[in-house]
Amino acid sequence: xxxFNILTVKLYLIKYSEHFEIQNPGYQIxxxxxxxxxxAMPELVxxxxxxxxxxxxxxxxxxxxxxxxSLLSFSSIAQGTKxxxxxxxxxxxxxxxxxxxxxxxxxxxxxxxxxxxxNTGSAPYQARKIGDKIYMIYFKVxxxxxxxxxxxNFDKKIFYTSGIINPKTKNEQVLFETGVIKxxxxxxx
Numbered sequence: 001x002x003x004f005n006i007l008t009v010k011l012y013l014i015k016y017s018e019h020f021e022i023q024n025p026g027y028q029i030x031x032x033x034x035x036x037x038x039x040a041m042p043e044l045v046x047x048x049x050x051x052x053x054x055x056x057x058x059x060x061x062x063x064x065x066x067x068x069x070s071l072l073s074f075s076s077i078a079q080g081t082k083x084x085x086x087x088x089x090x091x092x093x094x095x096x097x098x099x100x101x102x103x104x105x106x107x108x109x110x111x112x113x114x115x116x117x118x119n120t121g122s123a124p125y126q127a128r129k130i131g132d133k134i135y136m137i138y139f140k141v142x143x144x145x146x147x148x149x150x151x152x153n154f155d156k157k158i159f160y161t162s163g164i165i166n167p168k169t170k171n172e173q174v175l176f177e178t179g180v181i182k183x184x185x186x187x188x189x
Contacts, residue, residue: 097179
């Protein structure tokens, strides 16, 4: 073992891991980094190096790790860029906390609804996947310009709605509701 005054730093490269051993009188700290494989090397190589070089290597590993995480986050953001009738073939029965229940069929780009009260209709819809089994859907009714956005969380079986029904009329209603999904046949396209 090499001794240099108070501090000795040894860098051990053993196949696919790096061990940094810093000896200080009375204290021993071992850092193990398994982030990147080391190129093929002899079973054990001993290299004396300085603290500055070790810090530089640690910082480059951390920077590399941050870059990889950034790339992964961009790919998850990219999944939300696809917009269209992504849920054609899906049927949902859901109930609002205050306004009742509705059965919905999504097919051929249409959001078709049938309220428990008997009110029925349909409108073209668009969907965007915003998470794992989480979708944001919107539709606009051509005849009266009603506009509704619904966020469905199919895993948790809950949804959130925001919309304007019969805008600019005396029957205008603003929706800002939540509820639960009772029945679901999910087809993700």
